[in-house]
Amino acid sequence: MLKVLRLARRLAVGGVIVAGALSGPALAAETLKIGVVGGLTGPGAAWGLAIDAGAKIAAAEINAKGGLSIGGKPHTVEVVSYDDQYKAASAVTAVNRLIDQDEVKFILGPIGSASLLAIKPITERNKVILLSNTYTAKALENTGYVFRVLPTTQEYNASFIDWLKTNRPAIRSVALLSPNDETGWNSQKVQTEAYGKAGFTIAAAELFERQQTDFRAVLTRILASKPDAIELDTTPPPTAGLVVRQARELGFSGQFTKFGGVNVAEIVKGAGAENAEGMLGYFAADPDSKEWAWLQTEYAKHHPNEMSDFTFFFYDAAKLLLAAIGRAGTATDTDAVRAQIEQGAPFDTLLGKAFWGGKAAYGIDHQLVTPSFLGEIQKGKGKVIARLAAQ
Amino acid sequence: MLTQVLLIAAMSSALYMLLALGFTLIFGILRIVNFAHGEFVMIGAYAVFALTSGLGLGYAAALPLAALLAGGLGLLAERALFRRYAGDELGGMIMSLALAITLQGAAAVLFTIDQQSVERPVTGVLRIGDAVLPKDQLFVAGFALAAVAAFHLLVQRTRFGLALRAVAQDPETLRLQGVSPRRLYPAAFGIGCLLAGLAGALTAPLYTIHPYMGETAILKAFIVVVLGGLGSVPGAIAASVLLGVTEAAVSTWLGVTAATLTSFVAVMAILLVKPTGLGGRA
Amino acid sequence: MSARIRSFAAAAAGPALLAALVLLPPLLGRPFHYHLGILVGINALLALSMQVMLRINQLSLAQAGFMGLGAYASALLTRDIGLPFAAALPLAGLLPALLAGALGPVLLRVRGVHFVLLTFALGEVIVLVFVEWVSLFGGNNGLLDIPPASLFGTALRAKPAFYALTAATLLAALALCRWMTRGERGMIVAGLAGNEPLLQSLGVDALPHRCALFAFSAFLAGLAGSLYAHYFGYISPEAFGFWTAVNALIMGVLGGVTLLLGPLTGAVLLVPLPELFRDAIAYQRLFYGLALMALLLFLPRGLLGVLRASKGSTP
């Protein structure tokens, strides 16, 4: 008898697990659901959490005003987030769940190229609008419903490199270091072309593996080519910090540039303030601005970690999307919403005026072009030294 | 360039030894391939971070405490989780994977996923010819080598070390000498984790700290131990040097990804010729 | 309960459980359940391929690599060469099987934990080849636009259709495994697991049989890869790394290592598990790890192992 009871208990536990996994949440009547897919746990989670927080801050803002009015009816905006752990299979699961169980028509994310390439056929087939950010050039190829809401090096690096040429004439040769994956290949190609076009010599172009922490060997190789500057490109900021420090220790005294995106706090943590001093880079936003301070306060309500500047883009993207849904007066006809998104430009964002571009590079105007900030690390803090308008 | 490569190789080798010795010790004694070994490295690093930034301790005090903490947790893990798997290679391996996931998750909850860094206790560089030698790395390498030497003395010169070597070679016969292998397991596991924690505590100021840092560490430990022969201390030391030199040379002259591929192909080649590794005996 | 009823119940329990599991998605009926069913099927196939080796006491971590080989083969054969899916699927199994068969005589001389490490290295090398050979495999970028599976000229684009394909493949694989563990073949397999005197008494040379099993396990992994590639339409190297093998291993162990339905049970249990923790994202990994440890501590012989033990029959 005891055995039977024990068995029954085990079965019940198993049953609960399976049932819990298979049941979908009930749909509230006047709710608009926005999906989020991103790496929320594991390495790189800071970016996934930026999507999640960006969407949630925008939702909270509009809910506080009584919800989003769609066709005259107020809707509470609900954000449904799933973790893709940067894996294609998990992203597909997340998107399937969002589309099928949660009946979501609008998704923010994902970040990883593999995730995006794996889910794109599904979202396109289901006419689901995807406000994404991946560096892969294929993100916007043959798409109708995908928008990229974050500028890539392609969008701004020419003006940055021009600035460098004018303001730092001593720099003639540049060595590039990028991660060995789709993001790195792509951005390194773009950077190589842009630096070449501007008349710089490419002293070296190296790739590294993402989990690497020790760069002395590859730096020895780079330093042998005697570059005036090292461009860290899309190297993740914490890793970039380590590279900077190890390069300084190996005796490199030249300029560091990072036109693939800078997170000052993370770089300074890895490099130490004295080593990071003078690094030039692309800042998504001005860390000294009141917008930054406000967003950071809001971010802290959702996640305990330090805010990534990606939060700006996804906050703006979520607002952009909600406004478009409101104007379209429908939360089901994604064609109408898409038209509203496309027509809305130029928009006011936290960063300033932004608009859609990208036709020349990707064949469709689904690339968000925002103002960009050229910043310098001074005494461990980020200082914006030039503001470059969206172009 | 050659001098620089050799210096890089020497420093990586010392760290690899520290990483691999604990791993190989735990396998040698308990026959458990501890996939959570890298997480004990992570624990050591976070302990230093918490003790220095949280409690305001100096690095000199935090370093031994962090290693002891990792060792203590390892001891607990042996008691609570691994004891039952001594000799069951498959079961122990799976339990260690579960522990690795749990510890990563716990670190992410406790410390958030942010990368953290620890103030360096030593700064500046030494120059030897045209080669450059950062002093903090020199310190780490020196300390690691000293720890390896201390471990060597413990194993070679003490009764406890004798018992450890004996149980690794033939646990049943050790029982016939009146010593229970089970009494050695917690200490062996604890020392293995202590060495891992020490590696983490030593490298904490060198690199950044995050909940998933253990995966890189375990990969290195794995390659070294497989190359050197599971459970073989001299093998692990030889393989550390081999891996350190190969990596430094290949990534300097051919590139980083080539180095990864080379190390795995080398592992396969050596295992095919000598399945028990460089220092292993069938 | 009379012995006859009990033995009947024992005999019927397996098929009944199998039928229940296979019919679960159609009964629940939503596309998302089919999606989970497909994932369960693919994972169960991989876990089954590991179990084939575990039956002879060899843990192979190369199975995820073999799965990748099957996936890339199937993708390239259909996308670039234009082979129909019906031909690519068996080829996706055969290719890794050939590799395993060729390497078997060398790898299988090694036993125990050294075999585990050797296959770990093999798996890593396979994945690194996908990463490094960019012109053929697309590097970290992976392969895009893999055509959907199709049979008899009909594309299996809809989830129920692909689910049926996955379930049929899994059932066929289970039938093959069952056939393999019965009768004289079963005795040979049991002998390979460590009873060498039994093998000698049967007059069997062990190595060719072990190689054949290794190739068979790679074949199953390759099939799983092909299904994966054509279901997702996109593959990249990271999907076939160490953790994929480890997850499949955990599934097998949780379900019950020695039982035919163990891998499937484990997959049914684990594939939806992250769904449970989706509301506690920050704690997800922690809970997952704790759940695993609890399962290992309290159900050491796997879920099915416990069920069988409480029925009073020995596995």
Added chain:
Amino acid sequence: MRLEIEGLSVRYGAVQALEDVSLVVPSGTTTAIIGANGAGKSTFLKAVAGLVPPQGGRILVEGRDLAALTVEARHALGVVLCPEGRRLFPDLTVHENLLAGALRRKGRAAVAADIAAVYDRFPRLDERRGSLARNLSGGEQQMAAIGRALVGRPRLLLLDEPSLGLAPGMVRVMADAIRAIAAAGVTLLLVEQNARLALTLAATGHVLEAGRRVLSGDAAALIDDPRVRDAYLGGAETASPASPEPARSW
């Protein structure tokens, strides 16, 4: 140290290794167990040492039942097995192997004295004290194994096949050593295929066949027993007609 075995049975799966074996080893004597390969001799010693669990029967030392005691606890009582095949720790030196025999003991000086005594007994071992056990000859290994057992301070020493594979000269060295150990008051239980040697060294002998004790008696008498002679002594020399007492249960 008096050893009493009552109705001991051991099974390995389906194989009955020992069945209902009873015998007594009086304190301070040497007893030999002889028998063919696979007769259960080694199993008998392993059961006494605690390495294999018996299915039935009792093992008593000085009247105390050992059933609840582990291998280690039996060692602490002084029940020390010198196992078949020597089982030295292959990658330890000779000296370290001897030290391993004393791991349980406290008191460095006493251990050092005991090890010195072993070196006195086997000067060859002293010469090879720094060599790895795996590099020793068979005879040297046997010396080290006995030495290791002695350093464990046995009161009841269980010797499993000490002469196996040794050259005749080495067998004599072993025989002398065993006599000396016995003379020092250690109770000895000796398992041997070399029945003549065993019976020469022992006061009492028992014959095992297929897990059963089939014959017992005074060692000298057993040597002359035709059944023993034909089966285990190769029917060599002539023997006196005195017949040993038949097997009986204690």
